[in-house]
Amino acid sequence: xxxxxxxxxxxxxxxxxxxxxxxxxxxxxxxxxxxxxxxxxxxxxxxxxxxxxxxxxxxxxxxxxxxxxxxxxxxxxxxxxxxxxxxxxxxxxxxxxxxxxxxxxxxxxxxxxxxxxxxxxxxxxxxxxxxxxxxxxxxxxxxxxxxxxxxxxxxxxxxxxxxxxxxxxxxxxxxxxxxxxxxxxxxxxxxxxxxxxxxxxxxxxxxxxxxxxxxxxxxxxxxxxxxxxxxxxxxxxxxxxxxxxxxxxxxxxxxxxxxxxxxxxxxxxxxxxxxxxxxxxxxxxxxxxxxxxxxxxxxxxxxxxxxxxxxxxxxxxxxxxxxxxxxxxxxxxxxxxxxxxxxxx
Amino acid sequence: xxxxxxxxxxxxxxxxxxxxxxxxxxxxxxxxxxxxxxxxxxxxxxxxxxxxxxxxxxxxxxxxxxxxxxxxxxxxxxxxxxxxxxxxxxxxxxxxxxxxxxxxxxxxxxxxxxxxxxxxxxxxxxxxxxxxxxxxxxxxxxxxxxxxxxxxxxxxxxxxxxxxxxxxxxxxxxxxxxxxxxxxxxxxxxxxxxxxxxxxxxxxxxxxxxxxxxxxxxxxxxxxxxxxxxxxxxxxxxxxxxxxxxxxxxxxxxxxxxxxxxxxxxxxxxxxxxxxxxxxxxxxxxxxxxxxxxxxxxxxxxxxxxxxxxxxxxxxxxxxxxxxxxxxxxxxxxxxxxxxxxxxxxxxxxxxxxxxxxx
Numbered sequence: 001x002x003x004x005x006x007x008x009x010x011x012x013x014x015x016x017x018x019x020x021x022x023x024x025x026x027x028x029x030x031x032x033x034x035x036x037x038x039x040x041x042x043x044x045x046x047x048x049x050x051x052x053x054x055x056x057x058x059x060x061x062x063x064x065x066x067x068x069x070x071x072x073x074x075x076x077x078x079x080x081x082x083x084x085x086x087x088x089x090x091x092x093x094x095x096x097x098x099x100x101x102x103x104x105x106x107x108x109x110x111x112x113x114x115x116x117x118x119x120x121x122x123x124x125x126x127x128x129x130x131x132x133x134x135x136x137x138x139x140x141x142x143x144x145x146x147x148x149x150x151x152x153x154x155x156x157x158x159x160x161x162x163x164x165x166x167x168x169x170x171x172x173x174x175x176x177x178x179x180x181x182x183x184x185x186x187x188x189x190x191x192x193x194x195x196x197x198x199x200x201x202x203x204x205x206x207x208x209x210x211x212x213x214x215x216x217x218x219x220x221x222x223x224x225x226x227x228x229x230x231x232x233x234x235x236x237x238x239x240x241x242x243x244x245x246x247x248x249x250x251x252x253x254x255x256x257x258x259x260x261x262x263x264x265x266x267x268x269x270x271x272x273x274x275x276x277x278x279x280x281x282x283x284x285x286x287x288x289x290x291x292x293x294x295x296x297x298x299x300x301x302x303x304x305x306x307x308x309x310x311x312x313x314x315x316x317x318x319x320x321x322x323x324x325x326x327x328x329x330x331x332x333x334x335x336x337x338x339x340x341x342x343x344x345x
Numbered sequence: 346x347x348x349x350x351x352x353x354x355x356x357x358x359x360x361x362x363x364x365x366x367x368x369x370x371x372x373x374x375x376x377x378x379x380x381x382x383x384x385x386x387x388x389x390x391x392x393x394x395x396x397x398x399x400x401x402x403x404x405x406x407x408x409x410x411x412x413x414x415x416x417x418x419x420x421x422x423x424x425x426x427x428x429x430x431x432x433x434x435x436x437x438x439x440x441x442x443x444x445x446x447x448x449x450x451x452x453x454x455x456x457x458x459x460x461x462x463x464x465x466x467x468x469x470x471x472x473x474x475x476x477x478x479x480x481x482x483x484x485x486x487x488x489x490x491x492x493x494x495x496x497x498x499x500x501x502x503x504x505x506x507x508x509x510x511x512x513x514x515x516x517x518x519x520x521x522x523x524x525x526x527x528x529x530x531x532x533x534x535x536x537x538x539x540x541x542x543x544x545x546x547x548x549x550x551x552x553x554x555x556x557x558x559x560x561x562x563x564x565x566x567x568x569x570x571x572x573x574x575x576x577x578x579x580x581x582x583x584x585x586x587x588x589x590x591x592x593x594x595x596x597x598x599x600x601x602x603x604x605x606x607x608x609x610x611x612x613x614x615x616x617x618x619x620x621x622x623x624x625x626x627x628x629x630x631x632x633x634x635x636x637x638x639x640x641x642x643x644x645x646x647x648x649x650x651x652x653x654x655x656x657x658x659x660x661x662x663x664x665x666x667x668x669x670x671x672x673x674x675x676x677x678x679x680x681x682x683x684x685x686x687x688x689x690x691x692x693x694x695x696x697x698x699x700x701x702x703x704x
Contacts, residue, residue, distance in 0.1 A: 100405070100428050102410060163633055
């Protein structure tokens, strides 16, 4: 008989808590053009997994387009499944890069480094591939499994296995010296560090909830000082490490971070998306923070309309007031212009 | 030139360091490193350089894993690669793209090797379709050995046969490489699934086979690469046994060379004085534990005497990332195809120049 009252009380308290939290985080006003990317006939975006912007403003989109398998004598070989497109700053289609590249299987992320090289992270081929601005392959990390072994188990799942190879990697980032950091990933639970020539240096992390442990390190960013920010999706926190992987602090209270981004310029901001899972339309807001985790504001929610978000998988934030977001479940990229100084409502 | 000088200096330093350095290296090795390291130590370093940006691809044609490379008598370069599809490309002697050969071919499933015979026919060995395919110089199919298995039903796909139980004279199980003697007889290394070498006449008629799985004399554990000398002797890179086995022309066992690590790729040069090259390749699983003790290529006399070595494991120009095939038609101009760097390098050896001297 008392249960409904207790429940009612609890609900009331939760509502109050939610309301007070909401009151503390200012809404940032923003807009998004109705049609931004303009694709030629017969070229389609699938799930938009990755988006990045180059120094000249051009936009790169890494998308999932379905996969193909070939049966050999006794094994099954996979190929295809991802495509990388380049657009100019107005969203006009320019070209496809890497058509037929061996490592394009299941798109996860694309990023542009300080020299405007394009890096893609492919969760299906377990590879990170660097292209020069002309679109030619410069270097690759990890190796695509030769073939699919039906029924084979991934013995290393979540074990924090060190070394050069990945198990469903999710993201890549660099420090000012060019060292490479890879978030690895769904199948492993660690961050790997390589030098600028791709030589493996070290890795840290394992599956778990302690400091320095991860439940799917899903997104990665490095600030100007070389600190490494890891979106620890399953543990609903962002962990911050120094350049060598020593734990420094964690940021929580901004939901489950599926995509994070650190902006350029002298005053860097940290963005984090509390993306809705593909099977729900809850949450979906994106937070703007100082690097120490102080929340400056938030914007957006899950949904299918323009200005709403469908499982944001990557954010590009070279300019802190012009963001590009890649959405898995809406098959699109939105250009988000923030008006942080304008009062909401 | 800058590049050449850099290697020059490195080579000079390495030779000067000599015995003391290699002794220091052997201490503190892990068991895996001791196992992977070549037995031959204190081998002279051969100076070399790598031609930057050798192969030039058109837009939207990409090299995948560098699996096979071969040259013909006119210096044209053939590259067999695992891209999204397995593809065979032809380049001119300066690395300019000429054409794709066999686009969409039934036998192109998973590349393993390409070689060019004395008549400039191009041979592709495919470990996915279990076929060896001979193309005429104009790129048409001239002969095929082996047969791609017929499509298997869903049940078969869920539980694939791990290997063919009884290898027949005309079926392979993941074959790896092909070679010929002066009479045109064909030798196929077969392969991942079988552990044998098969000899055919020039018309593809079965003559003989040798080898079974094991580590005894004449046995094989992953015959991965094959070459024949001018006398018709057959050299087999017995990769998992970390040795090269030599057979005579009738496939009778002759000798074992086990000083130069795991022979991922071997090659015998042309001309009156033939040399044997063998790559102790960095493992294709990117095992960084082994990167310091593998990756080098050895130059030998045909009797197995080690003359020198060059290269280290790594992704930079002039380093090697799992060399999978070597072309050495010209003994001082080597082509390498690398698995874990998607490229072919043109390596120029400078074996006779004095260290530190001008190029």
